[in-house]
Amino acid sequence: MGNARWIKFMGVAALFFGGLGLGGQPANAQVKGHLSKVQVVKKAPVWTNYKKGKKTHKYLKKGTVKKVKASATDKKHKVWLKIGNKKWIASKYTVVLTTTKQTAAKKPTTPVLNANQLTQAASSQAPVGSSWRQNAVVALAKAQVGKAYVWGATGPSSFDCSGLVQWVYKTAIGQTVSRTTCTQVEEGVAVPVSTASLQPGDLLFWGDVAAPYHVAIYVGNGQYVSAADEQQGVILATISSYFWPSTARRIL
Numbered sequence: 001m002g003n004a005r006w007i008k009f010m011g012v013a014a015l016f017f018g019g020l021g022l023g024g025q026p027a028n029a030q031v032k033g034h035l036s037k038v039q040v041v042k043k044a045p046v047w048t049n050y051k052k053g054k055k056t057h058k059y060l061k062k063g064t065v066k067k068v069k070a071s072a073t074d075k076k077h078k079v080w081l082k083i084g085n086k087k088w089i090a091s092k093y094t095v096v097l098t099t100t101k102q103t104a105a106k107k108p109t110t111p112v113l114n115a116n117q118l119t120q121a122a123s124s125q126a127p128v129g130s131s132w133r134q135n136a137v138v139a140l141a142k143a144q145v146g147k148a149y150v151w152g153a154t155g156p157s158s159f160d161c162s163g164l165v166q167w168v169y170k171t172a173i174g175q176t177v178s179r180t181t182c183t184q185v186e187e188g189v190a191v192p193v194s195t196a197s198l199q200p201g202d203l204l205f206w207g208d209v210a211a212p213y214h215v216a217i218y219v220g221n222g223q224y225v226s227a228a229d230e231q232q233g234v235i236l237a238t239i240s241s242y243f244w245p246s247t248a249r250r251i252l
Helices: 003-018 115-125 132-143 161-173
Strands: 036-040 044-047 055-060 065-068 070-073 079-084 087-090 094-099 189-191 203-207 212-220 223-229 233-238 247-250
Touching (some): 132 161
Antiparallel strands (some): 044 055, 070 079, 189 247, 203 247, 223 233
């Protein structure tokens, strides 16, 4: 794909998918999607509801296995799991053990680039002195925009936020990245969260610095690619003051 054609394609994609920003559709509706089993990896407090619930003063111990009855995303884009009647836990305390298929609504699709196209795209966008690894990650991340969000999914047809990061890095440049936001935030080195300091391929995190609930891939020009939630899927969005990342990591 030539340089002019690639730039034109990405410009159209940015205009189209940019309209699906974080404020586009409500992110707090309960989703009765696929069932799965999860295992608790960190002591997890139990709440009566994922919106304005109360703590039950009960906790799930590390190693506990639970069947997920439903999942939901709150207004802060934090994913919650229903494990019983009026029993909810945050997904950040768990890892997926098993999943079942669900019928997902059709999402807008984008062209899937082959290896040669990715290399050409990376080369055509790369300014003098930049790394092809950064551009390969950016090109593949952008190519996923429009795909479905499924909690626990690791690609290539659907993703959750950390699954997208893991798949893009492994597929684009063969680099292994850990599976969850809580472990990904420990990789690489911390960098300031400012458009002047960030570089393409950096990871952006939201929430507690030690235990974030969301991660995205910075793609340059103040934008990032994120597997946002069940309503929005994978989006291309712009960093904004009302949804500013809490920290960033550089692993390239």
